[in-house]
Amino acid sequence: MTDQRQRLTRQIIDAGRFLYGRGWSPATSSNYSARLAADQALLTVSGKHKGQLGEDDVLATDLAGHSLEPGKKPSAETLLHTQLYAWRAEIGAVLHTHSVNATVLSRLTPGDHLELEDYELQKAFAGVTTHEGRVTVPIFDNDQDIARLALQVQQWLDKHPDCVGYLIRGHGLYTWGAQMSDALRQIEAFEFLFECELKTRQVLGR
Numbered sequence: 001m002t003d004q005r006q007r008l009t010r011q012i013i014d015a016g017r018f019l020y021g022r023g024w025s026p027a028t029s030s031n032y033s034a035r036l037a038a039d040q041a042l043l044t045v046s047g048k049h050k051g052q053l054g055e056d057d058v059l060a061t062d063l064a065g066h067s068l069e070p071g072k073k074p075s076a077e078t079l080l081h082t083q084l085y086a087w088r089a090e091i092g093a094v095l096h097t098h099s100v101n102a103t104v105l106s107r108l109t110p111g112d113h114l115e116l117e118d119y120e121l122q123k124a125f126a127g128v129t130t131h132e133g134r135v136t137v138p139i140f141d142n143d144q145d146i147a148r149l150a151l152q153v154q155q156w157l158d159k160h161p162d163c164v165g166y167l168i169r170g171h172g173l174y175t176w177g178a179q180m181s182d183a184l185r186q187i188e189a190f191e192f193l194f195e196c197e198l199k200t201r202q203v204l205g206r
């Protein structure tokens with residue numbers, strides 16, 4: 001194994017322990033990845049408990065989502081990762097989680113997006129420097145046809161190049177960053193903000 005693969009594998013395993021520990025990756029849900037090379041990603045295999053990943057529970061793919069390791073079963077949502085690496089050369093890590101708050105908020109929000117505004121923590125997102133602005137989070141209807149879902153996502157990204165993450169309704173969150181630490185920071189920020197949104201709605205009876 002190359003040093004680079006070993007380092008990224010460790011980051012994925014550690015991310016899984018952390019995200020499972022926070023309750024954001026229950027019951028084998030979620031998938032994680034890191035860019036292995038300009039034209040390759042390293043992704044979690046399908047169906048594993050994400051709090052108990054081992055060194056063999058990742059595989060390399062090309063950016064069209066094809067496995068480069070035939071003996072291993074790639075994540076069902078591989079394409080949702082590789083499309084991001086193909087979209088932006090600066091993306092180095094992608095995380096997908098299934099928290100209660102992301103799931104409930106996406107179900108309670110009608111329409112195709114959610115606006116986060118006036119929160120200081122918006123500054124945890126790449127490119128955001130003030131609370132005085134809106135972070136728009138698209139919400140795509142869930143779809144078991146991942147290629148079709150990836151097409152919807154791509155259409156949004158092409159029109160909104162500053163997008164920092166998205167929700168899939170009743171399913172979960174995708175976000176990304178230059179490094180694994182950036183993607184983890186954004187997951188935490190989204191989770192904090194989703195909880196604020198849900199609590200605010202509860203208090204206001206909305």
Ligand SMILES: CSC[C@@H](O)[C@@H](O)C(=O)COP(=O)(O)O
Nearest residue numbers: 028029030031046047048075076
């Ligand atoms: C355990 S249900 C969750 C899955 O259907 C899927 O949404 C998911 O996040 C994990 O799929 P995986 O194929 O393990 O990467």
Ligand SMILES: [Zn+2]
Nearest residue numbers: 029030096172
């Ligand atoms: Zn999922």
